[in-house]
Amino acid sequence: MNNFKLVVLDLDGTSCESLGDFVDVNIEPIKEVIKKGIRLIFATGRPIKAKFNKIDMFGYQENHSVGIGFNGAVIYDYIKNEEIISFPLDKEKASKVFDLLKLPVNKDCILCAYTTNDDICYITKSLDESIDLKLESSLFEKEAILYNDGMEMFDCYKILVFNANEEFKKQVQEIGLEIAWSPQAKAGEITRKGVNKKLALQYIAEKYKIDQSEIIAMGDGENDVAMLEYVGLSIAPTNACDDAKKAANLISDYSNIEGFVAHELKKYVLNEN
Structure with a gap:
């Protein structure tokens, strides 16, 4: 049985259609992860506060209160509606x-x-x-x-x-x-320089006293590579770019639009199969 303390999900091409909404079959498993008290973070290249993201559908609570935006350039607290820290280029x-x-x-x-x-x-x-x-x-x-x-x-x-x-x-x-x-x-x-999703995850892992071996991450793009290399278990969908597939520990049998996130959350986090 896996006992991950932190689940990190990319949006575009992973949890969502490219520049689109969440793939429907992913929604309930994501909610179930949060319900189980496992910390869940969306790490995206998108502006983290954009209403288009529709992240609020999952409800903000202690274990789902933080988001990573702009590929790690900002870490945001949804409950307090403020930046925790940011790393902009000058x-x-x-x-x-x-x-x-x-x-x-x-x-x-x-x-x-x-x-x-x-x-x-x-x-x-x-x-x-x-x-x-x-x-x-x-x-x-x-x-x-x-x-x-x-x-x-x-x-x-x-x-x-x-x-x-x-x-x-x-x-x-x-x-x-x-x-x-x-x-x-x-x-x-x-x-x-040096700002990516890995940097943001290192900050969060230290903040919440989580070892990198206790983190599972899923992503599909070049901007996910450093994150996928850093975490304890990383999984890429079949639609991922070559670099993301090389960086990931596992390549799913499913694409993002086939609900890759749902399948892998059930298997490795919710322990349903």
């Missing part, structure tokens, strides 16, 4: 990322910056000009602002890049930032 480096678009090699790149100012999300193309931004806009709590050099830059939780290339990835790393890079999608998620 505005100077954020400006340098935006300046990269002035280089001819990056002329087709598109950026979306979630700043630490809740009222401001910067984009570099209009929503009508980019299907990627159009999809991402479902997470915006306020209307995004088309950025220009005359505007004030803020510290950023995360900067998304679409339609990019390997050269852009290297340039971001040279600035001294972290990037979860998807070569297939030609997209990346940029955070402060």
Whole structure:
């Protein structure tokens, strides 16, 4: 019998459809985990406070009161409605990322910056000009602002890049930032150096006196790799990217839309089969 003290679930491509709602069959097993008193945390690249997430359906209580957003850049307390801690990238480096678009090699790149100012999300193309931004806009709590050099830059939780290339990835790393890079999608998620879901989990594990061997995590993307490598048991769905599959201890027989989370929670946490 497994006795995990902490369950960590990614949202997009894992518990949910990509930029969509929770897969229906996952909802009741997740509620059952919380009901059993096992601490459960959603660790996502999404803005953690976005109403679109619908995390409130599970009810906030002591063992389900914390969320990880922006790939570890913020840890949030739902009950107190406040940040526990955050690790944003500073505005100077954020400006340098935006300046990269002035280089001819990056002329087709598109950026979306979630700043630490809740009222401001910067984009570099209009929503009508980019299907990627159009999809991402479902997470915006306020209307995004088309950025220009005359505007004030803020510290950023995360900067998304679409339609990019390997050269852009290297340039971001040279600035001294972290990037979860998807070569297939030609997209990346940029955070402060060293900031990822693993960092946030280490903070939470220390806060609640949980050993990493007592943590089970599920995720599908490049931004889940460090987390999957860190925990005691990590599981990836069949739809996971290659890097996530390599990092995980186990690969499920099911995809996210087939309810992979439900199957694995029943097996390894709820001990139903």
